[in-house]
Amino acid sequence: MDNTTYILAFIAVATAATFATRVIPFLFLSRHHEHPLLLHIGRYLPAAVMALLVVVFLIQSASWKAPAFGIDALLPCAVVIALHLWRRNALLSIVAGTAVYMVIQQAGLFTS
Structure with missing residues (x-):
């Protein structure tokens, strides 16, 4: 099998697997959309994942060393929380928090 065939087969299998994992829950759970477990999962899972x-x-990206002690991660989190409480716009909060984090990282702020 040459490289082109291998890559095309890989893309086809990955596409089929991705599509199947998106469609199968809707096919099998469509008749049970009012089930209490599914309602519970739908209500609490997004917040738990976030x-x-x-x-x-916070564990992986913050530099928890003096003198900054995690301000490089806590400041973007504070921006996200403040913007979300003020504007109630998830997209704005996420974009602004990401921008603040990237400015801190690219500028080398709060590094020891």
């Missing part, structure tokens, strides 16, 4: 992402971000 909380997990924040924890992982």
